[in-house]
Amino acid sequence: MQRLIQSIRGMNDVLPDATPYWRLLEDTAREVLAAYGYQEVRLPIVERTELFARSIGEVTDIVEKEMYTFTDRNGDSLTLRPEGTAGCVRAVIESGLARSEQRLWYQGPMFRHERPQKGRYRQFHQFGVEAFGLEGPDVDAEQILIGARIWRRLGLEGLTLEVNSLGTPAARAAYRAVLVDYLRAHFDQLDEDGQRRLEGNPLRVLDSKVPEMQPLIEGAPRLAEYLDESSRIHFEGLLEMLERAGVAYRVNPRLVRGLDYYEKTVYEWTTDRLGAQGTVCAGGRYDGLVEQLGGRRTPAAGFAIGLERIIALLEAGAQPRHHLPHAYLVVAAAGAETEALRLAEDLREALGGLRLVVNCGGGSLKTQVKRADRSGAELALILGDEERARGEVSVKRLRQDAPQEQVPLAALGAYLAGVLGLAQG
Ligand code: ATP
Numbered sequence: 008m009q010r011l012i013q014s015i016r017g018m019n020d021v022l023p024d025a026t027p028y029w030r031l032l033e034d035t036a037r038e039v040l041a042a043y044g045y046q047e048v049r050l051p052i053v054e055r056t057e058l059f060a061r062s063i064g065e066v067t068d069i070v071e072k073e074m075y076t077f078t079d080r081n082g083d084s085l086t087l088r089p090e091g092t093a094g095c096v097r098a099v100i101e102s103g104l105a106r107s108e109q110r111l112w113y114q115g116p117m118f119r120h121e122r123p124q125k126g127r128y129r130q131f132h133q134f135g136v137e138a139f140g141l142e143g144p145d146v147d148a149e150q151i152l153i154g155a156r157i158w159r160r161l162g163l164e165g166l167t168l169e170v171n172s173l174g175t176p177a178a179r180a181a182y183r184a185v186l187v188d189y190l191r192a193h194f195d196q197l198d199e200d201g202q203r204r205l206e207g208n209p210l211r212v213l214d215s216k217v218p219e220m221q222p223l224i225e226g227a228p229r230l231a232e233y234l235d236e237s238s239r240i241h242f243e244g245l246l247e248m249l250e251r252a253g254v255a256y257r258v259n260p261r262l263v264r265g266l267d268y269y270e271k272t273v274y275e276w277t278t279d280r281l282g283a284q285g286t287v288c289a290g291g292r293y294d295g296l297v298e299q300l301g302g303r304r305t306p307a308a309g310f311a312i313g314l315e316r317i318i319a320l321l322e323a324g325a326q327p328r329h330h331l332p333h334a335y336l337v338v339a340a341a342g343a344e345t346e347a348l349r350l351a352e353d354l355r356e357a358l359g360g361l362r363l364v365v366n367c368g369g370g371s372l373k374t375q376v377k378r379a380d381r382s383g384a385e386l387a388l389i390l391g392d393e394e395r396a397r398g399e400v401s402v403k404r405l406r407q408d409a410p411q412e413q414v415p416l417a418a419l420g421a422y423l424a425g426v427l428g429l430a431q432g
């Protein structure tokens with residue numbers, strides 16, 4: 008026997024038992040984004056390495072040690088995208104879209120060479136949302152509301168929203184100087200990463216998850232005290248909008264993001280049900296990035312959902328049923344196959360979204376009802392000899408204990424619409 012070639016560590020297959028959860032999440036996110044007027048874009052998975060170095064930042068975990076970078080046959084340095092914002096910004100500049108207001112979303116795999124563990128993979132998937140040309144906190148609030156609506160539609164509870172403001176780059180530079188002084192004074196308490204970042208990217212020290220570093224981080228001077236006026240007004244505006252919209256949040260003054268392009272608003276949605284990998288969605292404002300990548304200065308804001316982590320939450324809850332048939336048509340009357348196909352076609356025509364399986368290949372009433380049950384359908388519609396003679400079907404509920412009902416064929420569409428909550432017409 009040949010040796011089995013295995014998948015790459017941290018890169019997973021999604022098999023049929025999991026795809027329904029993915030569909031549910033993707034369909035829900037897509038519907039919610041459409042409800043807010045966001046348009047889909049599809050972007051390449053490979054970009055020039057320079058794009059990520061210049062946007063995410065040279066001194067970040069992602070660019071320093073997590074990227075899948077290779078030289079192609081032309082000798083160009085290319086990278087599998089570790090996130091979606093940089094490519095999206097490149098695309099809107101290149102296409103000219105950035106010249107007008109845009110609300111966009113994209114979806115797909117991202118690649119980071121991290122240590123694989125639950126909720127952390129080397130190929131993972133994001134749903135990303137970006138808005139361009141809109142400056143106020145209203146867009147930040149809108150995007151937070153989009154997240155909240157997606158969680159609600161998925162029935163996810165217990166997600167916490169943490170928000171913070173990083174201020175403008177100028178305000179951050181002032182804070183940075185103070186922070187560097189503080190960190191220098193405690194140099195021997197810094198771990199190796201911290202010591203290295205002290206020079207290149209001191210704010211990232213605050214993002215360290217290393218337990219031994221936490222007292223030092225707790226004692227550090229606070230960014231909030233160095234916020235500039237415009238950032239403060241922006242942040243207060245956002246918090247007020249969230250309050251009025253009834254979105255609960257917690258201001259976390261230690262929240263900094265792992266990517267350099269954020270300024271002003273940053274936020275994370277977290278859960279305590281996934282251990283250390285508890286951030287399911289992260290975003291904020293990046294008003295300087297379009298210019299930094301060669302476009303005209305354009306305010307922008309966005310977020311990305313980590314799909315694997317949401318899937319893990321969904322899998323812990325109720326099983327989705329949206330991929331299972333609503334009904335299974337049992338064709339027990341002799342020679343009624345053609346009539347059954349016709350009936351099924353009429354029902355599909357009459358009811359938008361109806362998922363109906365017609366029994367094929369005959370079989371006794373008992374066998375067919377068994378198949379109906381195994382299909383996962385809610386209802387068995389039984390067309391037997393007696394039903395056929397009376398112009399009816401019998402409806403058997405497969406997931407509830409309820410008496411069988413007789414429904415005239417002429418009324419079947421309306422009956423199913425009522426029971427299944429489907430629209431007629
Ligand atoms: P973390 O702090 O968990 O490493 P991050 O700050 O690196 O996250 P972002 O780059 O902001 O994350 O990505 C947005 C979201 O994508 C994260 O909140 C998370 O849900 C998801 N994500 C990031 N990296 C991974 C990964 N390696 N595997 C699975 N999901 C990930």
Ligand code: MG
Nearest residue numbers: 068069121265
């Ligand atoms: Mg990370």
